[in-house]
Amino acid sequence: MKFDVVVIGAGPSGSIAALNSAKKGYKTLLLERGPEPGAKNVSGAMIRESSISQFIDTGGLPYERTVKRVKLIFKSKKGNSVEIKVSPKGERLYTISRLKFDKWLAQKAEESGALLITKTTVLGIEGNKVITERGGVEAEYIIISEGANALLSISQGLRRELKPEETVLGVKEVYSLNKDEVNKRFNLEGDDGEAWRIISDSPLPCAGFVYTYKDSIAIGVGIPLSELKDIKPYEFLDSYKADLSEIIKGFSLREYSAKIIPENGFPSFKACNDRVYVTGDALGLVDPLTFDGIGPAITSGYLASENLGQCEKYESSLLHAKEISKVIKSRPLTKELLKEENLSFYVNLIVDFFNYWSEGDLSKLSYYKSYLGKLLKHITLGLGVIG
Numbered sequence: 001m002k003f004d005v006v007v008i009g010a011g012p013s014g015s016i017a018a019l020n021s022a023k024k025g026y027k028t029l030l031l032e033r034g035p036e037p038g039a040k041n042v043s044g045a046m047i048r049e050s051s052i053s054q055f056i057d058t059g060g061l062p063y064e065r066t067v068k069r070v071k072l073i074f075k076s077k078k079g080n081s082v083e084i085k086v087s088p089k090g091e092r093l094y095t096i097s098r099l100k101f102d103k104w105l106a107q108k109a110e111e112s113g114a115l116l117i118t119k120t121t122v123l124g125i126e127g128n129k130v131i132t133e134r135g136g137v138e139a140e141y142i143i144i145s146e147g148a149n150a151l152l153s154i155s156q157g158l159r160r161e162l163k164p165e166e167t168v169l170g171v172k173e174v175y176s177l178n179k180d181e182v183n184k185r186f187n188l189e190g191d192d193g194e195a196w197r198i199i200s201d202s203p204l205p206c207a208g209f210v211y212t213y214k215d216s217i218a219i220g221v222g223i224p225l226s227e228l229k230d231i232k233p234y235e236f237l238d239s240y241k242a243d244l245s246e247i248i249k250g251f252s253l254r255e256y257s258a259k260i261i262p263e264n265g266f267p268s269f270k271a272c273n274d275r276v277y278v279t280g281d282a283l284g285l286v287d288p289l290t291f292d293g294i295g296p297a298i299t300s301g302y303l304a305s306e307n308l309g310q311c312e313k314y315e316s317s318l319l320h321a322k323e324i325s326k327v328i329k330s331r332p333l334t335k336e337l338l339k340e341e342n343l344s345f346y347v348n349l350i351v352d353f354f355n356y357w358s359e360g361d362l363s364k365l366s367y368y369k370s371y372l373g374k375l376l377k378h379i380t381l382g383l384g385v386i387g
């Protein structure tokens, strides 16, 4: 059987790539190894509507809650913390269930004319042949949207394997209860939602989140792999959760999942050759500090399908797309901030600042004078992100 385009993986980047290439008139096949799109993905997320609505109509998007408050929490080892609440302005943020969201997007691809086949794992690519455990299909163009565990992209020589120091392990738990209880504990009304971003020094420096869904909540944390020498991920999560016990009391654990988050990627890696195009997490287009990956995945999937047969144009369009250049520009700073000693340093600086300020004696911060060099280095990297 021959297709114009075969897309491997029905995550956000694969489905949008299939949707757009079918819309452009290419005979398109979308292959997914899971029993249904989303089934293999880490269960929930927070997304910005604009990152999707620039490509497709978001009417009917199956969101869980509209995020009306984002709480930033800095927590030091000594038990002190600082909380900052912000209300997202001019930007609609949603929490989503990946199972429902990925299914919805894949269905949109089918409605555009793509053929979706699930329960089919691609084992390899040989020339224009995509090999699956059910046999092979021929394709003019192949879009690899396989996610962070990028075995096929590596086998095509487009990128290399990530080193442990370029990898963050994301672990997540989902707890079920009921809508009223979620609303009560987070002081919410109706379908309003709240999201927390937590930068903590305990048990080890890490960046995490709490998301509210309709009748459940998710707790997750990203742990640089280099930190996991003496502690197992679930032990880390247990210790990290200790301070959240009041929030999850009485909830029942529904899911535990773990997945890697790449810290490096395009343009260090190639995004394509004449026939094969790589998108999303397989290209490392995700920010391991903010967990922002679905927007860049969708943008890259769309751009791959727009530029089939024009590899150079695809790579240059990736560099110019706002969602993606944001991730690329942030990488040097994110990498620095994710270092164990730096995460810890900033958590303590912020917590100490507010503590001493409340005591009316900021001179106690003089201890930080010796870190001026570090601060300047990070400010310079920060200017690279906004400039």
Ligand SMILES: Cc1cc2nc3c(=O)[nH]c(=O)nc-3n(C[C@H](O)[C@H](O)[C@H](O)COP(=O)(O)OP(=O)(O)OC[C@H]3O[C@@H](n4cnc5c(N)ncnc54)[C@H](O)[C@@H]3O)c2cc1C
Binding pocket: 008, 009, 010, 011, 012, 013, 014, 031, 032, 033, 034, 037, 038, 040, 041, 042, 044, 045, 046, 047, 120, 121, 122, 123, 145, 146, 147, 148, 152, 170, 171, 172, 220, 221, 258, 259, 260, 261, 279, 280, 281, 282, 285, 286, 291, 292, 293, 294, 295, 297
């Ligand atoms: C703990 C955690 C929390 C996160 N939270 C957020 C968040 O709040 N917001 C956000 O924007 N991002 C978040 N992310 C990042 C986000 O999940 C990814 O950036 C996004 O899913 C990337 O989409 P993708 O389509 O590139 O890959 P994926 O979503 O990983 O999809 C890849 C698909 O390909 C399929 N596949 C893989 N190999 C094969 C094969 N050989 N054959 C057939 N099918 C295959 C898989 O089954 C999967 O369905 C989080 C990540 C983690 C780990």
